[in-house]
Every structure is written in C-alpha cells, then in structure tokens.
Amino acid sequence: GGLSPGTVVGLGPMGRAMAASLLRSGHPVTVWNRTEGRADDLIVRGATLAPTATAAVAASELTILSLTDYQAMYDILDPVAESSRPSAVLAGKVLVNLSSDTPDASRDAAGWAARHGASFVTGGVMVPAPAVGGPGAHVFYSGPRAVFDIHEPTLRLIGEPRYLGEDPGLAQLFYQAHLDVFLTALSSLLHATALVTAAGVPAADFLPGALNTLTDIPTMIGDGWDLARRLEAGEHPGDLSTARMMGATANHIVWTSEKAGIDTQLPKAVKAHYDQAVTAGRGTENWTVLYEMLKGCD
Ligand code: NDP
Structure with a gap:
C-alpha cells in the first residue's frame, strides 16, 4: 500500500502548486530548489526538503521538473549525473519535465535522459499556478506511453492528463x-x-x-x-x-x-x-x- 513518492524540483509558483497538490492527496513528496527558502510552506505541509538535487532525485522513482526552461534542467541534473558514474542516481528514474521550451529541446532532453538510463516524459501545463490541481486544469503529455501510464494517477493530481503520443516534442508543440x-x-x-x-x-x-x-x-x-x-x-x-x-x-x-x-x-x-x-x-x-x-x- 501507500501512495507512491514523488519528487518536485523547481519551486516557482508552478512547482509549489504541484507539490502542494501531491501533498493534499497524501503522497510523500520530496522537494528541492536552487534558491533556499522556497520550500518553507511545503515543509510545513509535510514535504521533505532534500539537501541536494542528487538526494532529491534519489528519493523517488518519479521526479517532476518545473523550471524556467530546459537549460535549468541541465544546470541542475548535469552535476547529478556527474556525481555518480555511470549515472546510478538517474538510472531507472522517470523525469517528467513540465517546463516550457521548444519541441526540439524536449527531444534532445529525452536523448540526454536515455544516455543516463532515465525515462523522459514531456508535459505542458495549460493553466496558471492557482488553478493547478483544480477543476479545468489540464496538462499535455508526450513520451513513452508505458512510463506515462504508470505515473498517470500521480500526474492526474496536477491536472487532467492529455496524452498525445510517443514523440517527446509533441506536448511542447x-x-x-x-x-x-x-x-x-x-x-x-x-x-x-x-x-x-x-x-x-x-x-x-x-x-x-x-x-x-x-x-x-x-x-x-x-x-x-x-x-x-x-x-x-x-x-x-x-x-x-x-x-x-x-x-x-x-x-x-x-x-x-x-x-x-x-x-x-x-x-x-x-x-x-x-x-x-x-x-x-x-x-x-x-x-x-x-x-x-x-x-x-x-
Ligand atoms: P519561475 O520562473 O517562477 O520558476 C522557475 C523555477 O526554475 C525556480 O524554481 C527557479 O529556481 C528555477 N530555475 C530557473 N533557472 C534555473 C537554473 N539555471 N538553475 C536552477 N534552477 C533554475 O516559473 P513558474 O513556476 O511560474 O513556471 C515554471 C514553468 O512552468 C515555466 O516553464 C513556465 O513557462 C511554465 N508554466 C507557467 C505557468 C504560470 O502561470 N506561471 C503556466 C503554465 C506553464 P530559483 O527559485 O532558484 O530561481
């Protein structure tokens, strides 16, 4: 039993709303953010603040990224991948990137994740932060269907998932x-x-x-x-x-x-x-x- 743990990396307005939504449903949530202090409200609500990005990714099979763009993901995860060779921390993990960028950036990131043994799902959230997890919230997803299906119940807490297909660029498009x-x-x-x-x-x-x-x-x-x-x-x-x-x-x-x-x-x-x-x-x-x-x- 027990609800599956989830990690949220990036605690801007969107990432905070996502983490809060998972917490409301009783999921164990680990969070990490470059700038300290953004997790304070979430910790009060039961989130665990990871000391490092590596610890954050290691804490759950599923890591949701909510960052300004895809470069921010590399800034955070390149050192994570480097910290363990071969990338033991990322191996077998599922990265769901809900950050905005170009379809090509999503395709490149899927390749990057694959080289580190991780699965990659692209998402595009179609509502602003206050609407996350509420009625009318919906999110486009693309990437490996089987991986998406496994985590769909957790991702559903952010908004109604609309799966588009295997091409990781589709959700971004x-x-x-x-x-x-x-x-x-x-x-x-x-x-x-x-x-x-x-x-x-x-x-x-x-x-x-x-x-x-x-x-x-x-x-x-x-x-x-x-x-x-x-x-x-x-x-x-x-x-x-x-x-x-x-x-x-x-x-x-x-x-x-x-x-x-x-x-x-x-x-x-x-x-x-x-x-x-x-x-x-x-x-x-x-x-x-x-x-x-x-x-x-x-
Ligand atoms: P913010 O810009 O407020 O948050 C960005 C997050 O990215 C912060 O946690 C920030 O960390 C982190 N970040 C940015 N650059 C770096 C970097 N180089 N290294 C490490 N961390 C970095 O964005 P939002 O929360 O508003 O949005 C997140 C994503 O969701 C964006 O891609 C946005 O386009 C998309 N989106 C936003 C909506 C909205 O209404 N806000 C609606 C739908 C989608 P730090 O705190 O340290 O700066």
Missing part, C-alpha cells in the same frame, strides 16, 4: 500552439481596449462584450473538426466572409489605430495576411484562405 492562440488573443484584447479608451470610452464599457466576442468564436466559425476538415482539404469557398472583405476591415482597424495614436503593429500584421491573400488572387475566397499564406505554400 501543443503547449506552444495553444499559447499562440492565447497570447495573440490577449494582445488583441489589450490593443482593442487601448483603441476604445483612446476615444474616451471607459474600458469597462467595452471589455465584457469583447470577452463575449472571444467565446462566441466557435458559433461564428464552426466547430474545430469542421474547420480542420476544410483546412486540410484546402477548401475555402468564398461567400459571406471573403478575404477581401475581412482584409478591408483589417485595414480600417489599422487606420483607426493610427488616428488614435496607438500601436499599429498587431493590426498591421493581421492586415498583411489578408493583403497577401488578395495579392495572390484569392481575395474572393473565404477568410480561411489565410491558412495557405500562413503555411508558406503560396
């Missing part, structure tokens, strides 16, 4: 692609708010409706499966929302932004996509024809 949508939407919200406040309209008169525009997008453009089918088929039948019409609107947003004296980079980037479609002679097709431009094929 999905994390980035979702943040591509998220970050662009956030910038557009702030840009649009600047546009209305420049005209003397209070932000509160605008933002609640703007957020509805975001949540109405599925109703306006159709569900993801249908959109995916059309994009993959290269079908962009133009009728109601042509690239030319949408591009004209994009141009109006640039002008209004210029007139208001606010930043024009974002609307100009959007306008450039439509210009490209129109220049390619595809202005009478549906706005989704931008996909062909963005893919770099036209």
